[in-house]
Structure formats: structure tokens, C-alpha cells
Amino acid sequence: xxxxxxxxxxxxxxxxxxxxxxxxxxxxxxxxxxxxxxxxxxxxxxxxxxxxxxxxxxxxxxxxxxxxxxxxxxxxxxxxxxxxxxxxxxxxxxxxxxxxxxxxxxxxxxxxxxxxxxxxxxxxxxxxxxxxxxxxxxxxxxxxxxxxxxxxxxxxxxxxxxxxxxxxxxxxxxxxxxxxxxxxxxxxxxx
Amino acid sequence: xxxxxxxxxxxxxxxxxxxxxxxxxxxxxxxxxxxxxxxxxxxxxxxxxxxxxxxxxxxxxxxxxxxxxxxxxxxxxxxxxxxxxxxxxxxxxxxxxxxxxxxxxxxxxxxxxxxxxxxxxxxxxxxxxxxxxxxxxxxxxxxxxxxxxxxxxxxxxxxxxxxxxxxxxxxxxxxxxxxxxxxxxxxxxxxxxxxxxxxxxxxxxxxxxxxxxxxxxxxxxxxxxxxxxxxxxxxxxxxxxxxx
Numbered sequence: 001x002x003x004x005x006x007x008x009x010x011x012x013x014x015x016x017x018x019x020x021x022x023x024x025x026x027x028x029x030x031x032x033x034x035x036x037x038x039x040x041x042x043x044x045x046x047x048x049x050x051x052x053x054x055x056x057x058x059x060x061x062x063x064x065x066x067x068x069x070x071x072x073x074x075x076x077x078x079x080x081x082x083x084x085x086x087x088x089x090x091x092x093x094x095x096x097x098x099x100x101x102x103x104x105x106x107x108x109x110x111x112x113x114x115x116x117x118x119x120x121x122x123x124x125x126x127x128x129x130x131x132x133x134x135x136x137x138x139x140x141x142x143x144x145x146x147x148x149x150x151x152x153x154x155x156x157x158x159x160x161x162x163x164x165x166x167x168x169x170x171x172x173x174x175x176x177x178x179x180x181x182x183x184x185x186x187x188x189x190x191x
Numbered sequence: 192x193x194x195x196x197x198x199x200x201x202x203x204x205x206x207x208x209x210x211x212x213x214x215x216x217x218x219x220x221x222x223x224x225x226x227x228x229x230x231x232x233x234x235x236x237x238x239x240x241x242x243x244x245x246x247x248x249x250x251x252x253x254x255x256x257x258x259x260x261x262x263x264x265x266x267x268x269x270x271x272x273x274x275x276x277x278x279x280x281x282x283x284x285x286x287x288x289x290x291x292x293x294x295x296x297x298x299x300x301x302x303x304x305x306x307x308x309x310x311x312x313x314x315x316x317x318x319x320x321x322x323x324x325x326x327x328x329x330x331x332x333x334x335x336x337x338x339x340x341x342x343x344x345x346x347x348x349x350x351x352x353x354x355x356x357x358x359x360x361x362x363x364x365x366x367x368x369x370x371x372x373x374x375x376x377x378x379x380x381x382x383x384x385x386x387x388x389x390x391x392x393x394x395x396x397x398x399x400x401x402x403x404x405x406x407x408x409x410x411x412x413x414x415x416x417x418x419x420x421x422x423x424x425x426x427x428x429x430x431x432x433x434x435x
Contacts, residue, residue: 026200027373032221033307034214036202039222040308047229047286052278055236059258062243062251069245 147183154179196380200304200373221308224300228289257285264421269428276427283312284420291372291412295405303415304372309365316423317361324430335429364422371415375408 159175162168204217239254247255261281265273273280287303294301302308324332336353337346382404385397 025197025373026202027304027306027369029202032202032204032215032217032219035209035216035219036221036305036307037311038216039218039225040302040311043222043225043229044282044286044312047232048279048282050233051236051282051285055233055240056258056278056281058240059236059254062240063255063258065243066245 151176151179151183154183196377196384199300199376199380202305220300221302221305224293224302225290228286228293228302231289231293232285257281261420264417265424268421268424270432272431273424273427280420280423280427283316283423284416287312287368287419288413288416291416292409294372294376295409295412301372301376303368304376306365306369309369310361312419313361313365316364316426320423320426320430323427324433327431328433332430332433335433360426364419368415368419371411375404375411379404379408 155172155175158179159170159172162170162175202219202221204219205223206218209216209218235250236254239250242248242251244251258281261284262277265277265280269276290302293299294304324335336350336357338349338353341349379401382397382401386394386401389397
């Protein structure tokens with residue numbers, strides 16, 4: 001039922017259309033053909049001229065500007081990125097240089113320090129040796145001197161002891177001889 | 192008045208009668224709607240290209256869309272040699288499109304529903320393309336009628352067919368547009384009058400048809416403008432790049 005209705009309407013419409021066409025299509029009435037052609041050519045020509053001389057170049061300019069701007073921006077971005085890469089490379093180079101320098105400084109100062117220490121050590125050792133030698137000399141001198149002074153002290157003490165015991169004073173030369181004899185025998189034991 | 196579906200195609204004089212000798216060149220409703228279409232195009236393109244924005248607004252976007260659409264169509268069908276004809280094809284497309292679209296408004300007049308209008312355009316294109324072909328290739332342009340790779344026996348027949356098809360180009364081009372416009376508008380009118388005659392009870396069905404047909408007709412209006420322009424490009428391609 002619902003399918004039939006549009007079909008009937010369509011047939012009815014088609015018949016009216018045919019009938020109307022028979023009755024006369026205004027399109028086939030030649031009365032205004034020249035007028036329509038004339039105005040069409042006039043208006044189309046005017047439209048063509050205004051579009052080709054004014055509007056189309058304007059739109060094209062717009063589009064070209066945009067394309068150029070995008071291209072310029074891309075170029076600039078590329079340039080900047082290249083610059084950044086270069087800067088980064090420089091930066092890395094500088095860092096590695098600085099690292100090398102630091103290592104050099106460290107090794108240099110270490111060397112210097114070692115050298116200093118060695119020098120100081122050597123100097124100190126030399127001084128120490130000198131001191132030791134001096135002290136040894138002094139000891140030897142002291143030994144020598146002490147042998148003599150011990151003799152004289154022993155002579156003195158002996159004469160005083162003898163004097164105290166006997167009450168007589170003995171002559172010095174005999175005491176000296178006695179002390180000398182004793183010390184010759186015994187001094188190796190103590191010194 | 193409204194009962195006759197062909198009444199909408201009636202041409203009548205507006206204003207005074209203009210006569211050039213014996214020829215009537217009066218300003219008619221057809222002329223008025225041609226003028227309206229042309230002015231709408233100018234207005235649309237004016238506002239569409241007024242602001243030079245990097246990121247386009249709506250109108251600018253549509254304008255550029257049309258521009259790129261036509262530019263792509265020309266370069267796809269006729270190659271780079273057809274670039275100088277871009278303004279003409281752009282104008283042609285916009286004019287036919289706007290005439291069709293303005294014709295879709297109720298109580299308006301459809302300029303392109305008249306055979307004389309489409310025929311003048313088609314004949315102009317036909318003659319211009321033929322002249323361009325002869326200017327570019329001289330008498331070698333006649334080889335368009337002799338396709339390559341055809342057996343010698345069939346050659347006379349094929350050549351006659353090619354000549355007929357070439358000569359029928361303006362007819363097919365103009366009748367296609369005219370018939371589509373006329374049929375569509377007649378149909379809309381018929382369904383519209385059915386809504387009235389069937390009344391509140393039965394009028395809903397033709398009304399829904401009318402709504403659907405309006406959408407279809409808007410599609411046809413665009414499509415026919417596109418077909419008109421692309422066929423012009425194809426004819427131009429034959430004239431510019433002779434490869435048959």
C-alpha cells in the first residue's frame with residue numbers, strides 16, 4: 001500500500017510534466033533568448049574580470065603568504081635546531097676540555113706535592129744525619145774529655161779521702177800515678 | 192498560477208523595454224538573478240579574502256577551500272598547461288554553482304534551468320576550446336578524431352563517431368545542466384502542490400518527499416556545477432595535451 005502511493009504520485013506527476021511540456025515550456029519561448037544571452041555574457045564577463053583581476057590574485061596572495069610563512073618558520077626552526085645542536089656540541093667539548101684540565105691540574109699538583117715532600121724529606125734527612133753526626137762527635141769528645149776529668153776528679157777525691165783518713169797530705173804526683181794505674185785498668189768497663 | 196509547475200520558469204521583463212534595433216534586450220527576472228548570483232560571488236569572495244589571516248576564519252576557509260578545490264581539479268584533469276585558464280574555470284564553477292543554489296530559494300528564478308543560458312556557456316566553451324586546440328597544434332589538432340590503436344578497417348567508422356561526439360559536446364554539456372535543473376525544480380513544485388491539494392490529512396507524505404528532494408536538489412546543484420566545470424577541464428585537456 002505504502003509503496004503504491006508514491007508510484008501513483010510519480011505517474012501522475014510525470015503525466016502533468018509531459019502535459020505541461022506540451023502546453024509549452026517557457027524555456028523554448030524565443031522571446032527573451034537574446035536578452036538572456038546578452039545579460040549572461042555581460043554579467044559573466046564582468047564577473048570574470050573582477051574575479052581574475054581582483055579576487056583570485058588576492059586569494060592566491062593569501063595562500064602564497066601562508067605557504068611562505070610556514071616554509072620560513074620551518075626553515076627558521078631547522079636553523080635554530082642546528083644552532084642548538086652546534087651549541088650542544090660546543091658545550092660538550094668544553095666540558096670534556098674542562099675535565100681534562102682538571103685531571104691535569106690534579107696530576108700536576110700531585111706531582112708537585114710529591115716533589116716537595118721528597119725534597120723536604122731529603123733535606124730533613126740530611127739535617128738529621130748532620131745532627132746525628134754532630135751528636136756522635138760530641139759524645140766522642142765527651143768520652144775523651146770525661147776520661148781526663150774523671151782522672152782529675154778521682155785524684156782530687158782520692159787525695160781528700162787520704163787526707164781525711166790519714167790527716168796527712170800526700171804529694172799530688174803519687175796520687176796521680178795511682179789513679180792513673182787504676183783507671184787504666186777499670187775505665188774500659190764504664191766508658 | 193501556482194498549479195502549473197512550469198510557471199516558475201517564466202521569463203518576464205523588469206523595468207523598461209530595451210531594444211537594440213529589432214532585438215529585445217530588456218532586463219528580465221533571469222538577468223536579475225544572474226546579477227544576484229554574480230554579486231553574491233563577489234560579496235562572498237570579498238569577505239572571504241578581506242582578512243589576511245594565517246589561521247583562516249570560517250569564510251576565508253571556505254573561500255580557500257573553493258580555490259584549492261578548483262585548482263586541484265584543473266591540475267588533475269588538464270595538467271599544468273591549463274593554469275592560465277584557472278580564472279575562467281573558477282568563475283564558471285562559481286557562477287553555475289551560485290545560480291543553481293540561488294535557484295533553490297523559494298520564489299526565486301533558476302538561471303541555469305534555461306537551455307539558452309546553458310547553451311551559450313557551452314557553445315562559448317566549445318568554440319574557445321576548438322580555437323585553443325587549433326592555435327596550439329595547428330591542423331594536427333584534427334588528429335583528435337583519429338584515435339590511436341584502432342584497426343584500419345574500423346577507422347572510418349570510429350572517426351565519424353569521434354566527430355559526432357566532438358560536435359555533440361556543447362549539446363550534451365548544456366542539456367545536462369538545463370535538464371537536471373528543470374526536472375528537479377519541476378519535481379519540487381509538483382510535490383509542493385501535492386502538499387496543498389492533499390491537505391492536512393494526506394499532505395505529509397509529499398511534504399516529506401519535498402524535504403528529501405530539497406536535500407537531493409542541493410546536492411544536484413553542487414554536482415552539476417562540478418560536472419560542468421570538470422567537463423570544461425576535460426575538453427581543455429584535449430585541446431592542450433593532444434594525446435589520443
